[in-house]
Amino acid sequence: xxxxxxxxxxxxxxxxxxxxxxxxxxxxxxxxxxxxxxxxxxxxxxxxxxxxxxxxxxxxxxxxxxxxxxxxxxxxxxxxxxxxxxxxxxxxxxxxxxxxxxxxxxxxxxxxxxxxxxxxxxxxxxxxxxxxxxxxxxxxxxxxxxxxxxxxxxxxxxxxxxxxxxxxxxxxxxxxxxxxxxxxxxxxxxxxxxxxxxxxxxxxxxxxxxxxxxxxxxxxxxxxxxxxxxxxxxxxxxxxxxxxxxxxxxxxxxxxxxxxxxxxxxxxxxxxxxxxxxxxxxxxxxxxxxxxxxxxxxxxxxxxxxxxxxxxxxxxxxxxxxxxxxxxxxxxxxxxxxxxxxxxxxxxxxxxxxxxxxxxxxxxxxxxxxxxxxxxxxxxxxxxxxxxxxxxxxxxxxxxxxxxxxxxxxxxxxxxxxxxxxxxxxxxxxxxxxxxxxxxxxxxxxxxxxxxxxxxxxxxxxxxxxxxxxxxxxxxxxxxxxxxxxxxxxxxxxxxxxxxxxxxxxxxxxxxxxxxxxxxxxxxxxxxxxxxxxxxxxxxxxxxxxxxxxxxxxxxxxxxxxxxxxxxxxxxxxxxxxxxxxxxxxxxxxxxxxxxxxxxxxxxxxxxxxxxxxxxxxxxxxxxxxxxxx
Amino acid sequence: xxxxxxxxxxxxxxxxxxxxxxxxxxxxxxxxxxxxxxxxxxxxxxxxxxxxxxxxxxxxxxxxxxxxxxxxxxxxxxxxxx
Numbered sequence: 001x002x003x004x005x006x007x008x009x010x011x012x013x014x015x016x017x018x019x020x021x022x023x024x025x026x027x028x029x030x031x032x033x034x035x036x037x038x039x040x041x042x043x044x045x046x047x048x049x050x051x052x053x054x055x056x057x058x059x060x061x062x063x064x065x066x067x068x069x070x071x072x073x074x075x076x077x078x079x080x081x082x083x084x085x086x087x088x089x090x091x092x093x094x095x096x097x098x099x100x101x102x103x104x105x106x107x108x109x110x111x112x113x114x115x116x117x118x119x120x121x122x123x124x125x126x127x128x129x130x131x132x133x134x135x136x137x138x139x140x141x142x143x144x145x146x147x148x149x150x151x152x153x154x155x156x157x158x159x160x161x162x163x164x165x166x167x168x169x170x171x172x173x174x175x176x177x178x179x180x181x182x183x184x185x186x187x188x189x190x191x192x193x194x195x196x197x198x199x200x201x202x203x204x205x206x207x208x209x210x211x212x213x214x215x216x217x218x219x220x221x222x223x224x225x226x227x228x229x230x231x232x233x234x235x236x237x238x239x240x241x242x243x244x245x246x247x248x249x250x251x252x253x254x255x256x257x258x259x260x261x262x263x264x265x266x267x268x269x270x271x272x273x274x275x276x277x278x279x280x281x282x283x284x285x286x287x288x289x290x291x292x293x294x295x296x297x298x299x300x301x302x303x304x305x306x307x308x309x310x311x312x313x314x315x316x317x318x319x320x321x322x323x324x325x326x327x328x329x330x331x332x333x334x335x336x337x338x339x340x341x342x343x344x345x346x347x348x349x350x351x352x353x354x355x356x357x358x359x360x361x362x363x364x365x366x367x368x369x370x371x372x373x374x375x376x377x378x379x380x381x382x383x384x385x386x387x388x389x390x391x392x393x394x395x396x397x398x399x400x401x402x403x404x405x406x407x408x409x410x411x412x413x414x415x416x417x418x419x420x421x422x423x424x425x426x427x428x429x430x431x432x433x434x435x436x437x438x439x440x441x442x443x444x445x446x447x448x449x450x451x452x453x454x455x456x457x458x459x460x461x462x463x464x465x466x467x468x469x470x471x472x473x474x475x476x477x478x479x480x481x482x483x484x485x486x487x488x489x490x491x492x493x494x495x496x497x498x499x500x501x502x503x504x505x506x507x508x509x510x511x512x513x514x515x516x517x518x519x520x521x522x523x524x525x526x527x528x529x530x531x532x533x534x535x536x537x538x539x540x541x542x543x544x545x546x547x548x549x550x551x552x553x554x555x556x557x558x559x560x561x562x563x564x565x566x567x568x569x570x571x572x573x574x575x576x577x578x579x580x581x582x583x584x585x586x587x588x589x590x591x592x593x594x595x596x597x598x599x600x601x602x603x604x605x606x607x608x609x610x611x612x613x614x615x616x617x618x619x620x621x622x623x624x625x626x627x628x629x630x
Numbered sequence: 631x632x633x634x635x636x637x638x639x640x641x642x643x644x645x646x647x648x649x650x651x652x653x654x655x656x657x658x659x660x661x662x663x664x665x666x667x668x669x670x671x672x673x674x675x676x677x678x679x680x681x682x683x684x685x686x687x688x689x690x691x692x693x694x695x696x697x698x699x700x701x702x703x704x705x706x707x708x709x710x711x712x
Contacts, residue, residue: 017649044674044677045646045647045674045678048649048674052649080670081673081674236689237686237687237688238673238677240689240690241673241676241690241692241693242673244673248677249677249681
């Protein structure tokens, strides 16, 4: 795909045609499969292919659970390219959309004639897809009768609206128009009555004031074209060749905008924005960097990017979108940051619910839905971590998971441009919805039930690479040990020189752990130091990045330690846990791994694993041991 | 890129646009020889080929190609002039 116009969606699959064919031969309902495939960003050829699959499903009566929707399309240009794009995009929004369009060459005059506007079947909506060419000639200066020209254009549209209202109860969608990018005078066009730019601006203003009413909604095509860029919106060659009203490349985005509106008319818009915290609402990891260490606010470009995310979320909240937090964090630390960080725009009272814990996010989203008494289909999930996004997509597919580019500067605009909270009205009730929910959140928390993750974890194609004695890794090894606070069993800090000394000792294990998965190389994410005492290995240090929690990496690490120990004739592993303010999440780490507690004092718990009794746990990870001579 | 390479790269475009994996292009083939290659499909082919090869045809140019060989030669000319 050339340009990503919809970066909030996953990129379109290369093998879309093969996957569509597979759906075409499914026994039973195909709606879910079609919808899942349409959730990607697709080009026109791909949307055409999906529209074919939809039509096959409809012919077989297999379109469930999609909702049927019929759209009448009236246009002054070629619609053949737009119809399948609309139908394919409809799938993304849960519709089995049938678009009825006048065949190519039917003029606006004919569309207005009685035999055409009296409809055989009553559609659910009628889209009057007229561009400026339906109203105004190119370039001509109409200064003598500028206002009359706009009157006549609005009269034309009003006549069409009335004609359809007289014969149908369908909702009517009208479009704002887009000025041609060429100017007659230049900047002067805006103040000179009768120039194309003046006529278009006047028309759009009056369209909003005079034509829109209950049952008539606006597709703001002018705003859409502005977002794409006027020079890219029009393609004169395509217009002259085939009467394409705007560039073919923009059709998928246009279709997406039309379908958002149809979705909003049917109450399909989302209602809740669930946000992650670390590297989503602020830069950095608060559990590691501390409240003072996170990056947020003016004066730091990265900090400003996250401030911008907060500004967007706050604006959404003020128009009635509920906000909730779903974060893997120590709740008291995270809440402290929300309460006390001077640059936080969002405070605790802006959120309707919180799930801050170390449980998987799919489970937490289900709990949030229960607590807010809202369906998961009204949820949007914003998280910088591709692993979390994939897990939520897999286990709660009803939730709209925003795809995010790597640059946080784009997060706010991706969120806003995704158009998930599209509305056709705005009422006082919307304004106050957030307060209504504040007192209303259900307190009875669901018992946390983890999803069956193993198949999902296998699908990530995780590969762990263990290295012992590799000098190249010492700077990162030292950094992990010295910066990790949460998944850190003993919080002992060492310099690179000390680490080199450990590594030089043949009786000591220094284990570097790297993780690669389908999202890319996560780099070194865990480090272990084990020191020999008689026939035991004492686990002096064990740290891991919280980013890879819940992926069974720690089991793979234990398997590896046990294997290394076995090779050296070690009989027992001694686990040490030294509590700090930050590391309560690993209090039961050794219990989880099958160690037995032998001693507990104020400053230290000791745990033992007898290797004679140990069986390696089966993990959904491919293991590579990278032998580097010390 | 020589004509053979262009034909090889055009084949998946035709297969995708016309949704038919059996299409095997040859220079003498015309729209009449390929099922579904009608005037609408022709526009889709034009746009997809422009995107795929990162070229732009002048208005009317694409419609004047008489067969696949003409088209491949046109793409070759366009690529050379970039």
